[in-house]
Amino acid sequence: MISIPSTFKISLRALRVNKMRSALTMLGIIIGVAAVITMIAVGKGTSEKLSQQISTVGSNMIIVLPGSTTAGGIRGGFGTQMTLTRADAEAIERECSAVHVVAPVLNGAAQVVFGNQNWSTSVYGTTEAMLEVRDWRLIAGRNFTEQDIRNSTKVCLLGQTVVGKLFGAMDPLQQTIRIKKVPFTVIGILESKGQSVIGQDQDDVIFIPLTTAQKRIFGTTTPGMVRTIAVKARSAEDLNKAEEQITQLLRQRHRIGPNQEDDFSVRNLTQMLDLAQQASKAMALLLAAIASISLLVGGIGIMNIMLVSVTERTREIGIRMAVGAKTWDIRLQFIIEAITLSLIGGMIGIVLGIIVTKFLSAFANLTTVISPFAVILSFGFSGLVGIFFGFYPAYKASLLNPIDALRYE
């Protein structure tokens, strides 16, 4: 049997003879491999960005929303009636074993003023537990204390966007801002969380003690009223249990009969975001599948050119057979030629794919992650394409009759 290095040498020479043709044939594989690498990088980048955003929401998070009103047969949407109270939140924390911490929230939009700067932002009245529920850290200052909540002190924590809009480069700590004309002392600065999954700026926020919000900023129709309750379950496995416990507890507390609809709604945020991530993974898979098709088309291009090459080199095949080349010697020669084409194309494609990916993340503002797995996969796949699409032409070549092949003009 002919040795592989000798065959490889023969292949390289044959490919050099038709430089232009070899280059064009490789182009199919180059584009295919580059597309696979780029698409996987974009898909992976997107899903990684998503999971990062998911972690900014807070892990194992459940949110309890108020229910809807029904007046004269017209049902309002969620939140049309404020049915939740701080007492509900405290009950959840006390009685639901699957719940870790709870933060009641009363929020709304408000105009804030510092010096000659003003800004409209979301103001959240909440408790000191909020930071733990949302896995949020302070970069300066301190959190609320229980005392702040009890005494309705006028202190606040600022998100990064608000700091930028009101203070610029100034240090906001211990400065006084006005929220709806009420003066508040800045006691803490929140770390940046960036955009939420739906593109909301999570840093455009001010936290104040719940009681202060209830009494001084938003006012309440019922005592202790809150808009939502944020809940952190003990673990991801406890999420469903916590959801169930909360539902049962609130139904009991709100005295809802067995056939009546809930006047609140419990949502598992993490689950929703997991769904979003699954969707992005499916998208990445789809992108990779489309890219693989171009790799397949590249393979067909190789087969096409190899068939032409076999016809053109019929006489060479005849000569080789006459001097003793066996069936597999001929097959190997053409298969290795096809593999050489596809692997060189694959290598160029990898380089091109990495360049395009870098370009995309630099100029198109896309998050991309080049995975070694994708590189190895597409390189291996291009080799397989070479073997697969090289085999038929090689098989055809090996079946030639030496006498006819020698006489071929």
Added chain:
Amino acid sequence: MTLIETNKLQKIYLLGENEVRALENVSLKINAGEFVAVMGPSGSGKSTFMNVIGCLDEPTSGQYLLDGTDVSRMERDALAQIRNKKIGFVFQGFNLLPRTSALENVEVPMLYNDTSPRQRKEMAMWALKALGLEGREHHHPSQLSGGQQQRVAIARALVNDAPLLLADEPTGNLDTKTSVEIMELFVRLNEENKITIVLVTHETDIASFSQRTIKFLDGHVISDKATKR
């Protein structure tokens, strides 16, 4: 010692509806060391005879013993191996690989047996030198004259130490002077290296370099005698 022995060789082609009897009842013996010319007009069966004894074609019936081995019913790869070890071919059109150096052309037969790359090169250099092509090892066929190309082809035929050299109209594409040179080379190879040569030609001048002339007509051997000088 008998190198080639055929018994009632028959080869029938189907050309559309027509049966072409290219070889009919050919029984011959060629001894090792002979220099035989095979002659005949086109369509006489001499080329078919060459193809069969060159193990490129299978006879329809009859027997062919090469060096004592019955090769008439061997399969493709076994025949390829026989051609590689026992037979050197020289063709009218030289049949060298284009865009490939003389040296690499001569190395080709050794690619298909277990010769090491170093040995391949040494053997090819030796063969080219023996045929007076020293200094032209790296020329491509297109850079060589017809005579030189044919000598590269002969070097390729010799390089595996095959006992049998089959030449199919080896001077057909050469001028008279070069033809004589090539024929003298064959005579030398036959006399000094004891290589058995079977030469197909339709030119009496060329056949006259051989010792024995076999004439074909319509698939039959019509004469087989010592060559007239």
